[in-house]
Amino acid sequence: MRVRYVLSEVLTGLWRNVTMTIAMIITMTVSLTMLGASLLLFFQVDKMENFFYQRVEVSVFLKVDVTEEQRSNLKSAIESNPLVKTVEYESKKQAWERFQTQFKDAPDLVNATKEESLPESFRIKLKDPNAVKQFSDEIRTQEGISDIVDQKELLTRVFDLLGALQTLALTVAIVQGAAALLLVANTIQVAAYSKRREVAVMKLVGASNWFIQLPFVLEAVFAGVIGAILGFGTLVAAKVFIIDGSLKALTNVLLPVDWGNILLMLPLLAGAGGLVSAVTAWVTLRFYVRV
Structure with missing residues (x-):
């Protein structure tokens, strides 16, 4: 009731x-x-x-006039660094193919960009994503480096x-x-x-x-x-x-x-x-x- x-x-x-x-x-x-x-x-x-953050990379871009010896020495220095987990070399052609794939929905940008304008680089994954600064300081002394970009900072x-x-x-x-x-x-x-x-x-x-x-x-x-x-x-x-x-x-x-x-x-x-x-x-x- x-x-x-x-x-x-x-x-x-x-x-x-x-x-x-x-x-x-x-x-x-x-x-x-x-x-x-x-x-x-x-x-x-x-x-x-x-x-x-688990997939963050450090991109080491090379100079336009980098020599084969400088490229080889840089690769050896990166691969021998104890902070590095994996390293992948990306040529100008590979960078161009990646660029075309990423910006396929912006044909005007793709048409305005030339393959030779994209630098070759080493794409590196570190064992500890927080060790980017230490790695950059150790590798920056190598010849042939144009720039080091930390994806974590952008993220x-x-x-x-x-x-x-x-x-x-x-x-x-x-x-x-x-x-x-x-x-x-x-x-x-x-x-x-x-x-x-x-x-x-x-x-x-x-x-x-x-x-x-x-x-x-x-x-x-x-x-x-x-x-x-x-x-x-x-x-x-x-x-x-x-x-x-x-x-x-x-x-x-x-x-x-x-x-x-x-x-x-x-x-x-x-x-x-x-x-x-x-x-x-x-x-x-x-x-x-x-x-």
Whole structure:
């Protein structure tokens, strides 16, 4: 009997303030979607760092007028260095073929570049990717070197940018979450005020505070859970139509987003939305509305 009464009161309260309920659900959906996106971005950046840092290379570019003796001496010095894991020589022709493959979608750039303008190089993988500076200092004294490029330094700049985007997404999620909580609190206050006479009668007949407050709390939990489900649906749609759709060609660089991480968002968002909404409703009833 009590369960049926509580559920009927929840449905009545949601319908009575249907516009505010819809606004509350939409706000929760946006904030939880941003929260889910920031969490996915966090997982993805961590995954990309582990993937690319393990494959980081040091490129030693040779001068245009490098002699065969200088090239041979440099190769021997690199191969004998204890920091080196593997070394691969890339000729001008190989560099040109790689360039054509990498920029096949930019024919104007390929046509404007000549094979002889691309330098030959040694591409080196180190046993410890953090030992780039030590390796560069040891090898830089060799003759015939034009430049030494550390891919890790370039990757660090990219990941710094991704980290800034992650912080921005999390900040937007927090701001949206604060707006959602204020809307939840306001909705609960309005609902409690509209039922103040019924609440007074229930107090007179001896109803406990938790029994009176429970329908209001469940209204907030309903909005939070529905918002989480819609937010999860938005993330799934983004995975299917954007990440695996229009951005599929970039998965070699960005790496695919795992379905496991996507599915993990449903319980996380539902738990966060439901719990935070319940606590907000309870605090509102406890400190701002006398029931």
